[in-house]
Amino acid sequence: MKRIKWSRLYIALVLIILYIPIFYLVYYSFSSGQNMDRFGHFTWVHYQELLADSRLLAIFLETILLALLSSLVATLIGTLGAIAVSQIKNKKIKQLLLTLNNVLMVSPDVIIGASFLIFFTALGIGLGFGSVLLSHIAFSIPIVVLMVLPRLNEFDYSLVDAARDLGASNWQVFSKIMLPGITPGILSGFFMALTYSLDDFAVTFFVTGNGFTTLSVEIYSRARQGINLEINALSTIMFILVMIIVIGYYFISSRSGKKGGRLL
Amino acid sequence: MKKRKLIFLVPYLAWIALFVIMPIILITVYAFRDEHGFTLSNFSQFFTNGTFLRMTLNSFWYAFLITALTLLISYPTAYILSRMKNQQFWLLLIILPTWINLLLKAYAFIGIFGKGGLVNSFLGLFGIGPANILFTNAAFIFVAAYIELPFMILPIYNAICDVDPAVMQAASDLGANKWQAFKRVLWPLSKSGVQAGIEAVFIPSLSLFMLTRLIGGNRVITLGTAIEEYFMTTMNWSMGSTIGVVLIFLMIIVMISTSSSASRRKKREVKL
Numbered sequence: 001m002k003r004i005k006w007s008r009l010y011i012a013l014v015l016i017i018l019y020i021p022i023f024y025l026v027y028y029s030f031s032s033g034q035n036m037d038r039f040g041h042f043t044w045v046h047y048q049e050l051l052a053d054s055r056l057l058a059i060f061l062e063t064i065l066l067a068l069l070s071s072l073v074a075t076l077i078g079t080l081g082a083i084a085v086s087q088i089k090n091k092k093i094k095q096l097l098l099t100l101n102n103v104l105m106v107s108p109d110v111i112i113g114a115s116f117l118i119f120f121t122a123l124g125i126g127l128g129f130g131s132v133l134l135s136h137i138a139f140s141i142p143i144v145v146l147m148v149l150p151r152l153n154e155f156d157y158s159l160v161d162a163a164r165d166l167g168a169s170n171w172q173v174f175s176k177i178m179l180p181g182i183t184p185g186i187l188s189g190f191f192m193a194l195t196y197s198l199d200d201f202a203v204t205f206f207v208t209g210n211g212f213t214t215l216s217v218e219i220y221s222r223a224r225q226g227i228n229l230e231i232n233a234l235s236t237i238m239f240i241l242v243m244i245i246v247i248g249y250y251f252i253s254s255r256s257g258k259k260g261g262r263l264l
Numbered sequence: 265m266k267k268r269k270l271i272f273l274v275p276y277l278a279w280i281a282l283f284v285i286m287p288i289i290l291i292t293v294y295a296f297r298d299e300h301g302f303t304l305s306n307f308s309q310f311f312t313n314g315t316f317l318r319m320t321l322n323s324f325w326y327a328f329l330i331t332a333l334t335l336l337i338s339y340p341t342a343y344i345l346s347r348m349k350n351q352q353f354w355l356l357l358i359i360l361p362t363w364i365n366l367l368l369k370a371y372a373f374i375g376i377f378g379k380g381g382l383v384n385s386f387l388g389l390f391g392i393g394p395a396n397i398l399f400t401n402a403a404f405i406f407v408a409a410y411i412e413l414p415f416m417i418l419p420i421y422n423a424i425c426d427v428d429p430a431v432m433q434a435a436s437d438l439g440a441n442k443w444q445a446f447k448r449v450l451w452p453l454s455k456s457g458v459q460a461g462i463e464a465v466f467i468p469s470l471s472l473f474m475l476t477r478l479i480g481g482n483r484v485i486t487l488g489t490a491i492e493e494y495f496m497t498t499m500n501w502s503m504g505s506t507i508g509v510v511l512i513f514l515m516i517i518v519m520i521s522t523s524s525s526a527s528r529r530k531k532r533e534v535k536l
Contacts, residue, residue: 007344011354014341018361018413021372024382028375037380081276084269100280103288106463106519108471110488111508114495115287118294118505138283141276201367201474206495219367223478227375235368242363250356 022239029232036227046233053230056218060234063198063215066129070136071193077137078144078193079186083178085145086152101142112139113206120207127209135207136197143196144189151185191249288512294505306506316490320510323486326405327469333409334416334465335458342420342457343450355421362414370478373407374398377479399481407479408472415468416461423457424450467515487511 024036029047032040050056085101088094104112116138120131155178163177179186201216208217222228296302310316345354361369376382377398384394397403427450435445471488487507494504 007340007347010340011344011348014337014413015357017410018358020382021369021376021410022361022364024376025368025372035378035380036375037378077275077279080272081279084273084276087269097280100284103284106467106515108467108488108511108515110471110473110491111291111512112287114491114504114508115291116283117495118290118501119283119287122290134283138279141279141283145276195363199363199366201365202471205474205492216365216367219365219371220474220478223367223371223374227371227378231368231371235364235372238368239364242360246356246360246363 022235025232025235026239029229029236031229034227034229036229036232046229049230050233050237056230056234059213059215059218062129062212066133066136066214067194067197070133070197071140071190074137074140074193075144075186075190078141078189079148079182081141082145082148082152083182086149101145103142104139105142105146109200109202110206113203116203117206127207128211131207131209132204132212132214135203136200139200139203140193140196143192144186147189147192148182148185151182155181291505291508291512294502295509298502306502309503310506310510316507319485319490320487320514322484323470323488324514326401326408326484326486327466329405330408330412330469331462331466333405334412335461337409338413338416338420338461339458342417342424345417345421346424355418358414358417366411367474369411370407370475373403373410373479377403398479399483401480401484404475404480404484408469408475411472411475412465412469415464419460419464420454420457423454423460427453463519466518470511470515 028036028039030042030044031038032043032045085094085097088097112135116131116135117127120127120134125131125134159177159181160173163173168176199216200214201220204214205217205220208214213221219231219234222231295306296304298305341358345351345358348354378384379394379396379398381397383397387393387395431449431453432445435449440448470486471491473486473489473492476482476484476486476489487510491504491507491511494500494507
């Protein structure tokens with residue numbers, strides 16, 4: 001009994017450490033004053049500043065647009081690639097492609113950023129939204145492939161044969177048989193790509209140039225100048241957004257899980 | 265059918281050629297080049313100048329410390345988690361902070377570790393005067409470990425969950441005490457998760473240059489920081505590429521050594 005209590009305490013401690021920084025930011029976002037040392041009095045002033053800061057709001061929207069666009073393209077290329085790779089019969093070629101696929105997964109961010117910077121400069125692609133978008137697509141593709149491939153390996157290809165016997169066209173086989181079978185993998189791939197893009201700092205920092213910034217880069221440059229409670233207000237809003245998305249995702253996935261159960 | 269397969273494959277292969285192979289070739293070319301053409305001077309500078317070698321050792325030492333601290337905290341967490349009710353919920357709570365932007369979390373620690381911040385006010389309760397915490401090596405290691413924590417907990421948790429509870433039961437039935445059961449049964453069986461966690465933490469730890477700037481106060485110089493500096497500040501791309509190539513090379517060695525130890529383990533399992 002006593003042992004269980006100790007383990008509870010340990011988990012509680014780990015969770016407290018994990019959440020202290022987040023709640024610290026949220027707490028001081030409501031404080032008057034200019035630093036995170038002493039709570040002044042309750043105020044909304046930093047949120048008002050945030051709403052009036054059209055530069056930061058524009059960056060916020062651009063970051064989300066970038067994430068959606070890059071993960072959409074990465075999901076498309078990655079899914080098609082995964083389907084193609086899963087159908088390769090030659091084991092050596094397949095292994096080679098999978099190894100190449102994982103190169104960007106295991107490389108440190110600085111290496112990816114630096115080599116992409118050289119790459120864009122060598123090709124004469126100007127740094128800005130385009131180069132950042134291309135980079136985000138590039139580093140999101142491997143995770144999509146890794147999420148879709150297991151679904152394809154589990155996929156029952158006799159269904160394809162059956163559909164063909166029943167007179168389905170290539171397109172019908174693809175859209176009505178293959179795609180529904182691997183949709184969960186595609187969705188989680190898209191989801192992972194989204195988080196990769198939203199969370200990236202290092203690669204973007206290298207390839208962004210002067211014209212375009214994402215939220216991470218902007219926070220970095222502001223944080224280097226010191227504490228600014230507007231950032232606290234922003235992180236509160238982002239935390240609430242994340243909570244909504246996670247609860248939504250949790251709800252949808254648990255519901256679809258139930259549906260799967262009923263089908264069985 | 266053949267043509268359709270090709271359409272599927274082409275964009276993917278184009279991605280591999282352009283964004284996987286080309287960048288590696290380009291960074292290697294840059295490492296062996298200066299204004300006059302081919303040169304080995306960057307590498308000779310790297311391996312004869314003590315600063316670079318010290319920096320390499322330094323970054324591996326810090327990455328090791330970060331990984332060790334994360335593992336030390338994560339293993340018990342993952343174990344306790346695997347024995348709890350409502351595991352999915354607690355797991356979600358652990359994953360959730362990874363979704364908050366890394367920079368925001370680092371920024372929070374500037375406040376927490378600051379002169380009048382949370383830690384110093386806490387120390388003040390015991391009459392310990394405000395200490396300089398921000399911009400120290402310890403602060404850098406702590407924040408890096410904080411950020412990597414969930415990425416270590418998850419694979420270990422998955423590995424422990426895959427261990428058959430009956431095996432642990434059998435160990436204690438056969439008279440093993442808690443420590444023996446852990447050392448002889450649970451640890452070897454969950455080692456794959458530990459390995460995955462170490463791989464997920466060690467390599468990113470080499471490139472946390474934003475933390476060395478924001479939390480380490482530019483005093484912790486790692487390979488990642490050096491690359492960033494050569495590319496973005498001093499604009500000496502060939503030296504930056506040289507450090508990059510060395511880092512890639514060291515990484516490959518680390519990966520080959522961990523995978524060969526994994527295959528050796530498999531052989532031993534077969535013998536048993």
